[in-house]
Amino acid sequence: MSTVESRPTAPARPPAGADAEGAPLKPPKAFDRPRFLKFFMGVFFLFLFVPIALVVLFSFNSSRSLQDFQGFSTRWYQTFFETESLRDSLVASLQIALVTMVIATILGTMLAYGLVRARTRVSSSLNVLMLLPLVTPEIVAGASALLLFTQVKLDLSLTTIILAHITFSISYVTVVVRARLVALSREVEEASMDLGATRWQTFRLVTLPALWPAVLAAGLLVFALSFDDFVLSFFTTGESPQPLPVRIWAEIRFGVRPTINAIGTFMLVISVVSIGLALLLPRLFGKRESGLKVLLGREGA
Amino acid sequence: MSGDTVRAHSAEPSASAIRFERVIKRFGELAAVDDLNLEIRKGEFFSLLGPSGCGKTTTLRMVAGFDQPSQGHIYLDGEAVETVPPYKRNVNTVFQSYALFEHLNIEDNVAFGLKRRKVPSDEIRSRVAEALELVELHGRGKARPRELSGGQKQRVALARALVNRPSVLLLDEPLGALDLKLRKQMQVELKGIQREVGITFLYVTHDQEEALAMSDRIAIMERGVVKQCSSPEEVYEHPSGPFVAGFIGVSNLLNGVVQNGGVKLASGATCVADVPSDCPPGSEVHLSVRPEKIWLDELEEGMVALDGTVVERVYVGTTTQVIVELAPGMRVTALEQNVARARSDDRWQIGDRVRLGWHREHARVLR
Numbered sequence: 001m002s003t004v005e006s007r008p009t010a011p012a013r014p015p016a017g018a019d020a021e022g023a024p025l026k027p028p029k030a031f032d033r034p035r036f037l038k039f040f041m042g043v044f045f046l047f048l049f050v051p052i053a054l055v056v057l058f059s060f061n062s063s064r065s066l067q068d069f070q071g072f073s074t075r076w077y078q079t080f081f082e083t084e085s086l087r088d089s090l091v092a093s094l095q096i097a098l099v100t101m102v103i104a105t106i107l108g109t110m111l112a113y114g115l116v117r118a119r120t121r122v123s124s125s126l127n128v129l130m131l132l133p134l135v136t137p138e139i140v141a142g143a144s145a146l147l148l149f150t151q152v153k154l155d156l157s158l159t160t161i162i163l164a165h166i167t168f169s170i171s172y173v174t175v176v177v178r179a180r181l182v183a184l185s186r187e188v189e190e191a192s193m194d195l196g197a198t199r200w201q202t203f204r205l206v207t208l209p210a211l212w213p214a215v216l217a218a219g220l221l222v223f224a225l226s227f228d229d230f231v232l233s234f235f236t237t238g239e240s241p242q243p244l245p246v247r248i249w250a251e252i253r254f255g256v257r258p259t260i261n262a263i264g265t266f267m268l269v270i271s272v273v274s275i276g277l278a279l280l281l282p283r284l285f286g287k288r289e290s291g292l293k294v295l296l297g298r299e300g301a
Numbered sequence: 302m303s304g305d306t307v308r309a310h311s312a313e314p315s316a317s318a319i320r321f322e323r324v325i326k327r328f329g330e331l332a333a334v335d336d337l338n339l340e341i342r343k344g345e346f347f348s349l350l351g352p353s354g355c356g357k358t359t360t361l362r363m364v365a366g367f368d369q370p371s372q373g374h375i376y377l378d379g380e381a382v383e384t385v386p387p388y389k390r391n392v393n394t395v396f397q398s399y400a401l402f403e404h405l406n407i408e409d410n411v412a413f414g415l416k417r418r419k420v421p422s423d424e425i426r427s428r429v430a431e432a433l434e435l436v437e438l439h440g441r442g443k444a445r446p447r448e449l450s451g452g453q454k455q456r457v458a459l460a461r462a463l464v465n466r467p468s469v470l471l472l473d474e475p476l477g478a479l480d481l482k483l484r485k486q487m488q489v490e491l492k493g494i495q496r497e498v499g500i501t502f503l504y505v506t507h508d509q510e511e512a513l514a515m516s517d518r519i520a521i522m523e524r525g526v527v528k529q530c531s532s533p534e535e536v537y538e539h540p541s542g543p544f545v546a547g548f549i550g551v552s553n554l555l556n557g558v559v560q561n562g563g564v565k566l567a568s569g570a571t572c573v574a575d576v577p578s579d580c581p582p583g584s585e586v587h588l589s590v591r592p593e594k595i596w597l598d599e600l601e602e603g604m605v606a607l608d609g610t611v612v613e614r615v616y617v618g619t620t621t622q623v624i625v626e627l628a629p630g631m632r633v634t635a636l637e638q639n640v641a642r643a644r645s646d647d648r649w650q651i652g653d654r655v656r657l658g659w660h661r662e663h664a665r666v667l668r
Binding site for chain 2: 185187188190191192193194195196197198201205206209210212
């Protein structure tokens with residue numbers, strides 16, 4: 001791509017007569033980037049962001065109207081934070097996301113370590129099995145979680161939501177951490193033991209520091225996923241407090257009120273911040289690789 | 302040094318640094334190492350040489366403790382270590398991939414082993430500085446591994462291992478990832494460092510030149526079995542069999558049958574040769590002659606002589622390779638030095654009839 005771009009637009013022509021076939025050099029048309037691709041890209045991002053932008057905009061509307069913007073105000077945010085039940089829901093969602101993040105990250109990292117380093121006969125099939133939660137329709141996961149909790153007579157509460165969230169989050173952590181672990185040569189861990197570190201010291205002093213950017217990125221990703229989640233939460237939630245997305249859904253059934261816009265915007269900010277941290281923090285720690293690379297498992301050893 | 306290292310409670314001083322006693326290592330059905338008996342002396346530069354898959358790396362990993370022998374015993378400083386985990390063995394390894402800790406700077410990489418052994422911090426500082434001095438990396442202690450070149454990383458890996466003053470240093474193809482020129486330079490340096498620190502080196506390589514250049518003794522392995530174990534000169538001049546002769550340097554291996562006092566080659570010519578007593582007349586053998594031991598024309602009195610046709614001439618700088626066909630399918634390579642008084646380049650033309658020969662003692666009869 002960059003080679004096309006860096007091609008000089010006005011190429012210096014060879015002196016006349018120096019080259020018998022010295023026709024003026026023009027970059028062949030066929031290799032120019034077609035303009036319409038840019039157009040499609042624009043349209044794509046327009047469709048992607050306009051609805052979100054509208055929500056953000058109308059969350060600051062001074063009137064109740066969802067059609068015309070009449071002036072800037074923060075009254076809907078005020079309503080949001082002053083309504084006790086909404087505040088409880090926000091706190092509940094943050095609790096769920098935090099607990100899920102911590103536990104799923106620890107378990108997922110352990111699973112990744114086991115899958116990569118244990119090298120058993122079944123580990124290749126386990127590697128596939130582990131991906132199952134990623135492709136299971138969430139509604140199936142939610143329904144089956146509900147079924148399980150009723151079977152074992154567990155009362156629906158924040159705990160059940162957290163359990164369900166952890167279950168589906170572990171796979172995300174494992175996928176991200178495993179990619180990083182595979183790139184970490186086994187010889188590095190052997191070198192550590194060779195130099196007198198026990199297995200546990202090796203994990204703590206060598207493996208974990210190398211995995212740290214991935215663990216961090218995975219954790220924040222899980223936080224964002226859990227904070228946003230509706231379907232699983234809907235199936236596993238108790239009466240009160242309900243997590244914010246479930247709460248919004250309940251509100252909307254009685255008509256869309258501008259408070260929803262404020263809540264939506266607020267949630268958006270939290271998600272964007274956590275995803276942003278997931279991308280940025282590894283770079284601050286590792287100095288070289290971006291979190292995007294870590295998340296996509298593309299970085300080198 | 303903490304009390305749980307092997308060296309610390311070794312009962313009595315022993316002359317051998319490592320001893321393998323009937324060591325077998327199986328991976329499933331395959332015996333990667335088959336009945337290995339070796340003794341490596343203290344202070345020796347010992348190489349395990351062989352093609353990939355010959356079991357040399359497995360042997361090294363068993364000494365380090367990463368693999369356990371299926372059978373037999375390994376003694377480090379006279380003490381059996383099969384059940385001792387890697388972190389309690391007084392050996393250190395230099396890996397082919399260097400295996401540096403990317404999240405630590407060079408100093409911390411080198412200090413890693415000393416810290417695990419709870420060496421006092423000022424001693425750590427002085428020993429790390431000393432080790433970096435030894436590998437000529439002083440002043441780079443604060444750099445990160447990724448800022449170093451391949452050769453420098455190699456030196457860090459070496460310093461990181463040597464700083465612990467192990468009783469044996471294990472090197473697993475440490476120069477394998479370097480380019481040719483740097484490799485040659487590092488060979489000389491490694492040998493110098495070994496002489497300086499006096500630590501036993503167990504060196505694994507598939508590069509015969511490297512092994513010849515550095516080792517006090519070489520063990521040549523093939524399919525888990527040691528074929529020959531002796532000094533570089535001995536291995537080169539007196540290979541024990543066709544595998545060793547072919548693997549070490551270039552060798553002409555001519556098929557033939559033992560006849561009274563010599564070998565009758567497949568081409569029909571008979572050569573006088575020293576036939577070992579275990580080759581009775583009629584047994585099939587190889588006659589092995591090094592290319593540089595072969596003379597072309599101008600033969601001396603008493604040489605073994607054969608006639609042939611020049612089929613190829615390859616100029617390679619300091620020498621010219623002349624390939625002579627004795628009979629269809631039977632070719633001999635001879636090396637001629639391109640010395641100052643050299644004959645002109647075109648001394649040999651393809652198609653020339655030549656008479657080649659060698660001194661009787663330079664030919665080896667191998668079964």
